[in-house]
Structures are given as structure tokens and as C-alpha cells.
Amino acid sequence: MSTYSLFSDDTAQQESRASLNLERATYLIIERAGQLVNRLVEDRGHDTPPFLPAEFARLQGIKKIVKEDLGEQSAVLLRFHDGPMIKVNQKHNLARQNFSCAHEIGHTLLSELKLEPCIEDVEFRSFNPQARALARGKARERLCDAAATELLMPELVFRKYLSGFGVSINSIDRLASIFKVSLQTTAIRIAEVSPEPCIALLWQLWGRSKPKGLRFMWRVGPGRKSRGKANYIPVHTLVRYPSKLHRAYEYDSPVKSSKLFKLDTAVKRLPMESKGFGRGDTRRVISLAFLGR
Numbered sequence: 001m002s003t004y005s006l007f008s009d010d011t012a013q014q015e016s017r018a019s020l021n022l023e024r025a026t027y028l029i030i031e032r033a034g035q036l037v038n039r040l041v042e043d044r045g046h047d048t049p050p051f052l053p054a055e056f057a058r059l060q061g062i063k064k065i066v067k068e069d070l071g072e073q074s075a076v077l078l079r080f081h082d083g084p085m086i087k088v089n090q091k092h093n094l095a096r097q098n099f100s101c102a103h104e105i106g107h108t109l110l111s112e113l114k115l116e117p118c119i120e121d122v123e124f125r126s127f128n129p130q131a132r133a134l135a136r137g138k139a140r141e142r143l144c145d146a147a148a149t150e151l152l153m154p155e156l157v158f159r160k161y162l163s164g165f166g167v168s169i170n171s172i173d174r175l176a177s178i179f180k181v182s183l184q185t186t187a188i189r190i191a192e193v194s195p196e197p198c199i200a201l202l203w204q205l206w207g208r209s210k211p212k213g214l215r216f217m218w219r220v221g222p223g224r225k226s227r228g229k230a231n232y233i234p235v236h237t238l239v240r241y242p243s244k245l246h247r248a249y250e251y252d253s254p255v256k257s258s259k260l261f262k263l264d265t266a267v268k269r270l271p272m273e274s275k276g277f278g279r280g281d282t283r284r285v286i287s288l289a290f291l292g293r
């Protein structure tokens with residue numbers, strides 16, 4: 001018997017309400033972030049990226065952004081009687097600092113929207129109060145990430161640039177440097193808003209065998225809502241050496257290949273473009289798989 005069947009219809013109902021609420025909360029916070037983008041565009045008279053956190057901070061009444069060594073922490077929002085301030089970890093690269101800072105601005109939007117009741121509904125399935133608190137914390141952070149994404153890469157502007165460059169693994173570098181965000185964040189955004197349905201995937205060296213395999217770490221897309229679903233994942237999550245993916249890992253040029261994906265109840269081979277990014281321990285392979293090609 002699966003643990004799931006232990007729960008009554010009532011719990012299932014509450015749970016679907018919770019996910020509905022979270023979906024609604026996500027919609028609301030992205031909408032609010034979009035309004036802030038519109039205000040900024042109006043304010044400065046153009047919608048040319050980048051959209052920097054400092055510009056939004058000013059509009060949100062955040063009195064200053066300070067760069068400091070915060071150890072393990074990315075950023076922190078401090079509330080004072082004369083307005084909040086954000087501290088960002090100066091040890092992180094600028095793209096990461098931008099996202100962390102925009103995430104903290106997301107927290108100010110979250111409190112303005114009074115979305116706490118939506119978050120309170122999260123994770124009925126767990127009877128463990130600690131696990132529930134953890135799930136709520138995670139939901140809260142995901143909402144702030146969604147806000148940060150819209151602030152730094154506003155959907156309409158990002159789509160315009162993406163269409164100009166083409167939905168391709170080669171566009172990731174260019175978009176990331178224009179929007180001042182990380183390569184992984186850019187790949188995720190492409191999968192979320194691309195007019196052509198595609199999936200972004202991340203691969204990382206794995207295991208003790210030499211040469212090492214490349215392991216599937218996460219995927220996003222097609223679109224925003226497929227997040228967290230078991231669908232659209234590669235059938236084989238560990239790729240052994242030698243492979244086209246390893247070639248992408250070893251060299252800097254993009255590699256074309258294809259892979260089997262689980263799609264609903266079927267399995268389908270999708271064309272894929274992959275490229276290695278980063279150096280040394282942080283080297284990863286990012287792929288885009290295309291559903292309509």
C-alpha cells in the first residue's frame with residue numbers, strides 16, 4: 001500500500017486547494033513584479049536591458065544595497081523604521097548578486113501582497129510540523145525567485161531578444177550578458193517563455209568511475225507550469241563516456257544530439273543542443289531539447 005492511499009479524500013482536496021493557491025500566488029507575485037518593471041520602463045523612458053536590482057530597489061523604497069562578505073548567505077533583507085535595506089554577498093559573481101538582490105526585492109513584494117495565507121496551505125500531507133515549516137519556507141523562496149526572474153528578465157522584453165537571437169543553445173551566452181544574469185538562470189528562462197516549446201537541462205560529472213559519467217541534475221520546461229512534474233525527463237539520467245554530451249563538456253563548441261524523453265505515457269526522441277559552461281569544478285553542460293523539431 002502506498003503511503004498516499006492512507007489519506008482521505010479530504011486531504012487530497014485540501015492539497016489540491018493548496019497547489020491551486022500556490023499557483024495563484026505565483027501568478028500574483030509575477031504580475032506585481034511586472035508592474036514594477038512597467039514603472040521602471042516609464043521612469044527611465046526605455047525598456048533596454050539590463051534591468052538592475054538597484055533600479056527596482058529605489059522604486060520599492062529600499063534605502064540602500066550594501067555589498068559585504070555574508071559567508072554562506074547570498075543576501076539578506078533588513079527592515080528598519082525608515083525603510084528596508086539589502087545586504088548582498090560581495091564574494092559571489094555579479095550575475096549571482098543581481099539575482100540574490102532581486103530575490104530580496106521579491107520578499108518585499110510578497111509582504112505587500114499579503115500572500116502568507118496561500119503559503120500557510122502548503123504541504124498538508126506531512127504530519128510533521130517541522131517538515132511543514134520547511135515546505136512553506138521553500139514555497140516562499142520559490143515565489144521570490146519567480147518575482148526575481150520577472151524583474152531581471154521581464155517576459156516580453158526577454159522574448160523579444162530571444163526571438164531575435166533564435167531559440168538555440170548559442171543564445172544563452174548573449175542573453176546572459178545582456179540581462180546580467182547567470183547562464184543557468186538564462187537557460188531556465190528560455191524554457192519558461194520560449195514561443196517554441198523546449199526543455200532546459202543541466203548535466204554534471206558524476207560517479208567514481210573514470211572517465212566519469214554525466215548525470216542529469218534538473219530540467220525546466222516546456223513553459224512555466226511543467227516544473228516539478230515527473231514528465232519531460234530524460235529516460236537515461238546517467239550518460240556514460242564516451243558520448244556527445246561529454247564532447248560538449250570537454251570543448252566549448254555546441255554539440256547536437258538527440259535523447260529519449262518521457263512524455264506523459266509515451267517515450268519520444270527529441271533533438272537536443274548542448275554546450276559546456278564554466279571552468280574546473282563548476283563546469284556543467286546545459287542542454288536545450290526541442291519538442292516541435
Ligand SMILES: [Zn+2]
Nearest residue numbers: 103107141144
Ligand atoms: Zn528568500
